[in-house]
Each structure stands twice: as structure tokens, then as C-alpha cells.
Amino acid sequence: MNPIFSTGVFKRSTVSIAVALASFSVYSDAFAEEVETIVVQSEGYRNTATKTALQPEETPQGITIIEGEAIEQRDAESLSQALRYAPGVVTEVRGGAVTLYDTFTIRGFGVDKSYYDGLVLSYLNGWNLQAQIDPVAIEQIEVFKGPTSVLYGSMPPGGMVNIIAKAPEDVASTEVSVATGSHSLVEASVDSTGPLGDTGLNYRFIAKASQQDGQVDTTEEETLLLAPSIDWHISDKTLVNFNLYYQNDPEMGMNSSLPASGMIYDNDAGSTSASTFVGDKNWSEFEREVFMAGYKINHELSDSWTFLQNFRYTDASLSQKNTYHLASNFDEETGTLVRNIYSTEEEVSAVAIDNQLSGVIITGDLEHNVLLGVDYQNLEGDSAYSEYYTTDNAFYEFNIFSPDNDLLDTDTLVESYAATDDIDVEQLGFYVQDQLRWNQLVLISGGRFDHYKSTSYYEDNYAYTAESDAEHSQFSYRVGALYELSNGLSPFVSYATSFEPVTGVDADGNSFDPELGSQVEAGVKYVSLDGGLAVAGSVFHIVKSDALVSDPDSTYGDQLQIGELVSQGVEIELAAAITPAWQLNASYTYTDMEITEDTDSDLEGTTPIWVPEHSSNLWSDYYILEGLLTGARISGGVRYVGEMQMDAYNTDTVPGYTLVDFSIGYDVQRFLPGVDSASLNLAVNNAFNEEYYSCYDSANCWYGAERTATVSFNATF
Structure with missing residues (x-):
């Protein structure tokens, strides 16, 4: 938890040394004259690492927890931005201006879907529709490293992100926040919680409205959000939570890239900048609407056994009008870029449900924490894709070094191509886990069986059809051990597997197998006896096999399944209380990743894009505890990301970068009688x-986020 300034007394809440290690937010009793213990999770909370209420430090795998207050202090406006200081994670791989995706990699592997309170956020595979959770509704973020298929099913081997929602509380409180800043930002939000009279119901109501100019010319970003929820304590043993989440994004910036020439590479013809837009304001629409409704039932069957059912329904849509270009569309000598015009209309309807039975069995000196589960997902979605040409040739005379974003006359558009893609995905999983404790020794083992089915039916206006099916039955498992020494050291080792379903068939008509992953991880976690220092370090080795690669003998874009990728490296995290007022968090990640098998011999030995060999973070908080500035906080951070490959063939590299951030907070409650707390x-x-x-190849690169400054005022009543 983070500090609370009240009437000149510095109060620090400590949850436990274990949570401090997991989150690397370590505090000791020496920090405060008065210590409070506050549990922020609801009764239905289950940590990402184990899907139980056990502390995550008991899991012999890496996990990083980012608290909501840290997200707020750093002005993170998306999940990608909130992950900037998470070790092993490379964020915003499509640059700073593309905000309609949460794009990042973990330990070198791309993550295309995240989780919200333990259930997957809907994503229309292969298209653009992705549900995103606004940070105003986030309690904390849990980043779990390595394979997690044993608990969640289909998953990349690098890891996953689980967003924990803010839950109703039994103490009345209402926080109002307003903000302004760069790009003409105007933002207001309210977060209210407490009991509903004497009904036995607790509520939470979160609302937000924000509007700002996009980073690139002519674009805007706008969000409207409502997130109400209710906790109903039917009895001392039964809690039911009902929750809704509605988000409407009428404007979502842009979704296009730039050539590297004039950006990363010098070009005598001119240069681009972070504000350069290669689209046209008359054909630039990115609108999304997401509605989610869910419930949780948490019932204590006995003193030792608990049942949890977690359900969510999602309905979402996205409309896009955009342009794209190919490498051959760009004349490097003149800067002329020929753009193609297209649109998409995308929709998704999905349900997800997870049933968990957890209990404790004690036999002598052995304590078994048992978990049994059944989960199910179903997604039905479709996308209507169209391409156009214009009879006005002026549109095609576009120069990126002197951009004119007002060239398209939409009355001249003629549809040249149209296609629909209908997608249906279904997954049923059964899993079991036993977390055994014998004195200081913690052993964990788990297994899962999944049945996965998906269908994609593609049809265009030329009567061309293509159907891709996949049906897989797959077993995943995890084993690990951790030993808690009396001096605060806890060495651990684990082995875990993952799988990712793939659709389609090879040139002979044989269905593809799922892509498989496995990780060996060994390391140590340490918390000093006074809780003032926490360190965790691990080495990992991940192998992804049966990866799809292009068939070099095919002229029809067929694929083969013989690829293999290996990612290995080191992660180190540290959190220290230098003084009662000064805290420091630091991390370093080394990643060595390469393709070890491919049908294209030129790709063997190469490193995939978006994988830096070295990355590191440093963040410091200093609190002024006495004097005229009592209640002030001064924070700052440095993010370093090493150079990454320009393209799949490693023909060049994208330069590394070092970024500096800072945050200053001040408690102004003393100047505002009648409010419980207030801060700037x-x-x-x-x-x-x-x-x-960042780059996909030399024809498709993105600028990172330029400097932004935000001033916010928060008051709690």
C-alpha cells in the first residue's frame, strides 16, 4: 500500500511481508509512528499465481504486482503504460500513439490477450477488437511470468497479465478527481463506495469522462466509462458480487505506421516527427464500445472448503476507417507514399465461466491446499472488411515529409473488395492443483486437460471462401518447490508447460498441432527480517516448439509446423527502504532469444522483433515528513530498453532508449476542511x-510516446 498523509501523521499500511515481496513494495514498522493493516481485496479475490486466496510469494515462479496508487501517481492511461516499470515486459510495441491495443511482450513472447479478475478479456483473433480496462477501475495488476496454461488454458509461454478490479467496500467513501495536461487533456472521474443503508449490500460506482488530442496530427482520444458493482452478503458464508463495465471510446487516436526512412534513418528528402500522420482526417475513424456483465459467488462450504463461481458476458464492437501501405508503396527519394484505403466493422459476443473448489487438508505436519476447477469460454465474432479506391488521384500524391491530411473526397470512393470473417472459439478445461506445505518446504503440482475448438470462415465478393478449423485436446502441468529459510531467503525451482491453439492445415490438408511451450525457472526470493529489503532473482529457460513457419516451397502462403524458439535469461528485482522516508525499487532483465529451427535457414539464429537483450528500471519515492512541506512526495524513475531488431531477418536494429519520468504529490487536505483527504x-x-x-520492419515503424505532463486533483469525502 502507499502512504496516507493525515493531520501531520505519516501512516503506512502493511499487508504482510509476503505480499511486500510479491509486489516489491516493502515497508517496515520503522516507517511510521502509527501502522494500519488494510486488506484491499474482496472475498472473491484469487491471486493469479495459484487461483487461491494464498499469498503469491508461496509460488515458485516469478510474479510482479503493480498497485493502483502507483499507476495513478505515474499517470498511466492504459494497461500498456501501467506495465512500463514491470521487469521482463516490453510495452507499447506499436508506439505511443496507437492506444486501441494493449501491446506488450513478456520474456520475449507476444501477449495478445489479458485477464480481468481471472477471466479472459475478449479479443477478436487476427483483427482489431480488443477489450481494454481503464486504470481508473483497476485495484492492482498482477504479472505472472512463464507458462500459466495449467490454470488458464491457451496461453503464450512468456506469461500473462491479470487485472484486479476495484471492489465494493463496507466503509463509505467518495473520491472525485479532475485532471488537465498535455494534448489539451480534460478529464474527470468519480469513485464512490460504501454500504447501501442497512440492506447488507455494499456498492462501488466508478465513472470517468476524458478527452484529449492524439499525439499525431488531426486525431483525438475520447473515453466514457461506467463501472458499477454490488456485494451482497447473503449470509456470513455466502457473498454474491454483481458487476458491470461499460466503456465507449468514440475516438481512439490512430492505427497506422511510418517508414523508417526519415525517422530512424536520415533522408535528404526530409524527416518525420512524432506528430506525423500518414492517414487522412476524412477517413480516420476508430470507435469502440464494450459492455461486460458478470457475477461472482463465493460460498464457504465449511471452515476448510470454499466454492467460487466467476462468470462474465461480453458484447463489444469496433468500427475502423483507415489507410495502410506496403514497402513497395514508398518512394524513398521523394517521400511519396501511396496509401490503400480500407475499413472494418467488428463485433464480438462472448461468455466465460470459472468454477473453483478450494480447501485445506491437514494430515500431521502436512498442509494440503487443494484446488479443483472447471472453466469454459465461448466467443462468437465477425468482421466485415472492405477496400476502396478513389477516382480523385490527388489522394495518392501524399508526401510524408510535407503531409497534407485533408486530401480525400469520400464522395469519390468506390468499393473494390469486400469480405467477411466469421469466428467461433470454444474452450473447456478441467484442472487440479495441490500446494503442499511441510514446515518451511512448499511444493506445488498441478495438471489441466483442455478441449479447444475454433472455426474461421472467410468469404469475399469474388466468391472465394476459406475455412480454418482447429480442434485440440491438450494436457498441461506445473511442478515446483520453494524452501523458506529462517534468514529470509527462499530458493525455488519450477517447471511448467503451455499451449497455444492454431487454426488451419498444411499443404497436405493435415490439421496443425497446438504450439507448445515449457519453462524451467530457478531462483531465490529474500525479505530481510525487518522487512526493509526485498530481493528476488531468477534464471529462466523457455522453449516454444511446433511454431508455425512459412512453407518455402509453397506459392499459396502455406505454412509448416517445425519452428522452435528459445528464450533464456535473468530477472532481478529489488525494493529497499533506504530511510523511513525514502524507498527505492529497481529491476534488471537479460533476455537471450533466438529462433533455433525454421524452414528458412536465414531465420535460424535470428532474434524476433521487440526483444531487447538488456532492459532495466529504477523508481524512487521520497516523502517529506516534517517542516513546511510535510505531506509532499517527490518521485522519479528511469526506464532503459536496449536495442531491438528492425525485422525478422535482423537486417538492422532499432536504437535503444533511456526515458526519465517524475511525479510530485502534495497533501492539501489541511487547506480544505470538510474533506477526508485531498491531494495534488x-x-x-x-x-x-x-x-x-519500435518497428515491425523498415516499412512499419512507430514513434514512442512524446513528453506528457498531467496535473490532477483528488478529493475524498
């Missing part, structure tokens, strides 16, 4: 406006 916060990201980039 200034957050500046990329303070020195460093120019940095």
Missing part, C-alpha cells in the same frame, strides 16, 4: 522528450 499530483512522462522507436 503532477506527473511528467518522458520528461526530456526523448525520441524513440
Whole structure:
């Protein structure tokens, strides 16, 4: 938890040394004159690592927890931005201006879907529709490293992110927040919680409205959010939570890239900037609407056994009008870029349910924490894709070094191509886990069986059809051990597997097997006896096999399944209380990743894009505890990401970068009688406006987020 300033007394809440280790937010009793213990999770909370109420430090795998207050202090406006200081995670791989996706990698592997309170967030595979959770509704973020298929089913081997929602509380409180800043930002939100009279119901109501100009010219970003929830304590043993989440994004910036020439590479013809837009304001629409409704039932069957059912229904849609280009569309000598015009209309309807039975069995000196579960997912979605040409040739005379974003006359558009893609995905999983404790020894083992089915039916206006099916039955498992020494050291070792379903058939008509992953991880976690220092370090080795690769003998884009990728490296995290007022968090990640098998011999030995060999983070908080500035906080951070590959063939690299952020907070409650708390916060990201980039290839690159400054005022009643 983070500090609370009240009437000049510095109060620190400590949950436990274990949670401190997992979250790397370590506090000792010496921090405060008065210590409070506050549990922020609801009764239905289950940690990502074990799907139980046990503390995550008892799991012999890496996990990082990011608290909501840290997200707020750093002015993170998306999940990707909130993950900037998470070790082993590379965020915003499509740059700073593309905000309609949460794009990141964990330990070198791309993550295309995240979880919200333990259930998957719907994503229309292969398209653009992705549900995103606004940070105003987030209690904390849990980043679990390595394979997690044993608990969640289909998953990349690098890891996963689980977003924990803010839950109703039994103490009345209402927080109002307003903010302004860069790009003409105007934002207001309210977060109210407490009991509903004497009904036995607790509520939470979160609302937000924000609007700002996009980073690139002519674009805007706008969000409207409502997230109400209710806890109903039917009895001392039964809690039912009902929750809704509605988000409407009428404007979502842009979704296009730039050539590297004039950006990363010097070009005598000119240069681009972070605000350069290669689209046209007359054909630039990115609108999304997401509605989610769910419930949780948490019932204590006895003193030792608990049943949890977690359910969510999702309905979402996205409309996009955009342009794209190919490498051959760009004339490097003149800067002329020929753009193609397209649109998509995408919809998703999905349900997800997870049933968990957990209990404790004690036999002598052995304590078994047993978990049995059954989960189910179903997604039905479709996308209507169209391409156009214009009879007005002026649109095609576009120069990226002197951009004119007002060239398209939409009355001249003619549809040249249309297609629909109907997608149906279904997954049923059964899992079991036993977390055994014998004195200081913790052993964990688990297994899971999944049955997965998916269908994609593609049809265009030329009567071309293509159907891709996949049906897999797969077993995943995890084993691990951790030993808690009396001096605070806890060495651990684990082995876990994962699988990712793939659709389609090879040139001979044989269905593909799922892509499989496995990880060996060994390390140590340490918490000093006074709780003032926490360190965790691990080495990992991940192998992804049966990866799809292009068939070099096919002229029809067929694929083969013989690829293999290996990611291995080191992660180190540290949190220290230098003084009662000064805290420090730091991390370092080394990743060595390469393709070890491929049909294209030129790809063997290469490193995939978006994988830096070295990355590190440093964040410091200093609290002024006495004097005229009592109640002030000064925070700052440095993020370093090493160079990454320009393209799949490693023909060049994208330069690494170092970014500096800072945040200043001040408690102004003493000046506002009648409010429980009030604060001002200034957050500046990329303070020195460093120019940095990411690339898919030399024809598709993105600028990172330019400097932003946000001032916010929060008051709690």
C-alpha cells in the first residue's frame, strides 16, 4: 500500500511481508509512528499465481504486482503504460500513439490477450477488437511470468497479465478527481463506495469522462466509462458480487505506421516527427464500445472448503476507417507514399465461466491446499472488411515529409473488395492443483486437460471462401518447490508447460498441432527480517516448439509446423527502504532469444522483433515528513530498453532508449476542511522528450510516446 498523509501523521499500511515481496513494495514498522493493516481485496479475490486466496510469494515462479496508487501517481492511461516499470515486459510495441491495443511482450513472447479478475478479456483473433480496462477501475495488476496454461488454458509461454478490479467496500467513501495536461487533456472521474443503508449490500460506482488530442496530427482520444458493482452478503458464508463495465471510446487516436526512412534513418528528402500522420482526417475513424456483465459467488462450504463461481458476458464492437501501405508503396527519394484505403466493422459476443473448489487438508505436519476447477469460454465474432479506391488521384500524391491530411473526397470512393470473417472459439478445461506445505518446504503440482475448438470462415465478393478449423485436446502441468529459510531467503525451482491453439492445415490438408511451450525457472526470493529489503532473482529457460513457419516451397502462403524458439535469461528485482522516508525499487532483465529451427535457414539464429537483450528500471519515492512541506512526495524513475531488431531477418536494429519520468504529490487536505483527504499530483512522462522507436520492419515503424505532463486533483469525502 502507499502512504496516507493525515493531520501531520505519516501512516503506512502493511499487508504482510509476503505480499511486500510479491509486489516489491516493502515497508517496515520503522516507517511510521502509527501502522494500519488494510486488506484491499474482496472475498472473491484469487491471486493469479495459484487461483487461491494464498499469498503469491508461496509460488515458485516469478510474479510482479503493480498497485493502483502507483499507476495513478505515474499517470498511466492504459494497461500498456501501467506495465512500463514491470521487469521482463516490453510495452507499447506499436508506439505511443496507437492506444486501441494493449501491446506488450513478456520474456520475449507476444501477449495478445489479458485477464480481468481471472477471466479472459475478449479479443477478436487476427483483427482489431480488443477489450481494454481503464486504470481508473483497476485495484492492482498482477504479472505472472512463464507458462500459466495449467490454470488458464491457451496461453503464450512468456506469461500473462491479470487485472484486479476495484471492489465494493463496507466503509463509505467518495473520491472525485479532475485532471488537465498535455494534448489539451480534460478529464474527470468519480469513485464512490460504501454500504447501501442497512440492506447488507455494499456498492462501488466508478465513472470517468476524458478527452484529449492524439499525439499525431488531426486525431483525438475520447473515453466514457461506467463501472458499477454490488456485494451482497447473503449470509456470513455466502457473498454474491454483481458487476458491470461499460466503456465507449468514440475516438481512439490512430492505427497506422511510418517508414523508417526519415525517422530512424536520415533522408535528404526530409524527416518525420512524432506528430506525423500518414492517414487522412476524412477517413480516420476508430470507435469502440464494450459492455461486460458478470457475477461472482463465493460460498464457504465449511471452515476448510470454499466454492467460487466467476462468470462474465461480453458484447463489444469496433468500427475502423483507415489507410495502410506496403514497402513497395514508398518512394524513398521523394517521400511519396501511396496509401490503400480500407475499413472494418467488428463485433464480438462472448461468455466465460470459472468454477473453483478450494480447501485445506491437514494430515500431521502436512498442509494440503487443494484446488479443483472447471472453466469454459465461448466467443462468437465477425468482421466485415472492405477496400476502396478513389477516382480523385490527388489522394495518392501524399508526401510524408510535407503531409497534407485533408486530401480525400469520400464522395469519390468506390468499393473494390469486400469480405467477411466469421469466428467461433470454444474452450473447456478441467484442472487440479495441490500446494503442499511441510514446515518451511512448499511444493506445488498441478495438471489441466483442455478441449479447444475454433472455426474461421472467410468469404469475399469474388466468391472465394476459406475455412480454418482447429480442434485440440491438450494436457498441461506445473511442478515446483520453494524452501523458506529462517534468514529470509527462499530458493525455488519450477517447471511448467503451455499451449497455444492454431487454426488451419498444411499443404497436405493435415490439421496443425497446438504450439507448445515449457519453462524451467530457478531462483531465490529474500525479505530481510525487518522487512526493509526485498530481493528476488531468477534464471529462466523457455522453449516454444511446433511454431508455425512459412512453407518455402509453397506459392499459396502455406505454412509448416517445425519452428522452435528459445528464450533464456535473468530477472532481478529489488525494493529497499533506504530511510523511513525514502524507498527505492529497481529491476534488471537479460533476455537471450533466438529462433533455433525454421524452414528458412536465414531465420535460424535470428532474434524476433521487440526483444531487447538488456532492459532495466529504477523508481524512487521520497516523502517529506516534517517542516513546511510535510505531506509532499517527490518521485522519479528511469526506464532503459536496449536495442531491438528492425525485422525478422535482423537486417538492422532499432536504437535503444533511456526515458526519465517524475511525479510530485502534495497533501492539501489541511487547506480544505470538510474533506477526508485531498491531494495534488503532477506527473511528467518522458520528461526530456526523448525520441524513440519500435518497428515491425523498415516499412512499419512507430514513434514512442512524446513528453506528457498531467496535473490532477483528488478529493475524498
